[in-house]
Amino acid sequence: MKFYPINLNLKDKKVLIVGAGKVALRKFKRLLLTEAKIKIVSPEFNQEFESFLKKDSEQYTFQKRKFRNKDLFGCFLVFAATNNSELNQNITVLARKKNILVNTVDNAEISDFTLPAIVNRGELLLTVSTGSSLPALSKNILDIMSENRAKIIENIEDDKLRKNIWLFDKCCEI
Numbered sequence: 507m508k509f510y511p512i513n514l515n516l517k518d519k520k521v522l523i524v525g526a527g528k529v530a531l532r533k534f535k536r537l538l539l540t541e542a543k544i545k546i547v548s549p550e551f552n553q554e555f556e557s558f559l560k561k562d563s564e565q566y567t568f569q570k571r572k573f574r575n576k577d578l579f580g581c582f583l584v585f586a587a588t589n590n591s592e593l594n595q596n597i598t599v600l601a602r603k604k605n606i607l608v609n610t611v612d613n614a615e616i617s618d619f620t621l622p623a624i625v626n627r628g629e630l631l632l633t634v635s636t637g638s639s640l641p642a643l644s645k646n647i648l649d650i651m652s653e654n655r656a657k658i659i660e661n662i663e664d665d666k667l668r669k670n671i672w673l674f675d676k677c678c679e680i
Contacts, residue, residue, distance in 0.1 A: 509620060513631070516542035520580050524573045524597055525587035526551040529611050533585050534558075536621070538565065547573050548588070575600055584608045 519542050523530050526548035534555075537544050544566040551559060551570065559568055569577070573593065578584065584601045586594035586608060594610045598617070601608040607618045614620050622633035 511622075511633070512619075514540075514583075516540040516583070518543060519582040520545070521583045521585070522547065522577055522581045523585045523587055524548065524577070524593075525585075525589065525611075526555055526568075527587065527589060528552055528554075530585065530587040531555060533587060533609075533611075533621070534566070536624075539626075541565065542583075545569065545577070547571065547577050573597060578604055578606060581606050585611065587611045 516537070517540065521537055521542040521544050523533055523537075523544065523546045526546055530546065530548070531552050531554050534544060534546060542565075545568075546555075546566065547569040549570065549572055551568070555568070558566065573588075578601055581601070581604075584597065584606050586597040586601075588594055588597075591612050594612055595616065598608045598610045598613075602618075609619055609621065610617045624631060624633050
């Protein structure tokens, strides 16, 4: 399956995360940076959510209960991030019926989108994706690029050569 790369403006968009384990926590933390309106529904929450649970926020809400169909109302994106594959699949089917984009964390094949590894440097956003088949490799590629950036700037005085190192259009379609 081929995915179409896209950057979404999620400011003030309703995003639902069903589940509150480690994967859901990673999604939540990245979503916080987008200024989305986030709702997380789960009967139990990973202890790392604790600091967020104690705060009142206009950006996110927590519902300590099982998922209900009406949780999808008004959502723009949904993350089915439970440890129950059957429930994730059911959430995916329900979201699709409502034309809501859904990411099923344990099944990229039925997801509408996947999330790439990212590096943010101010306005610069670098992403790498392996179609969710090798997420650790995506992160390693970005880590290597990020680590070597300072070395390249420090050791290569020729601006043109330095610029060409970072250009990808010679080997790939942009």
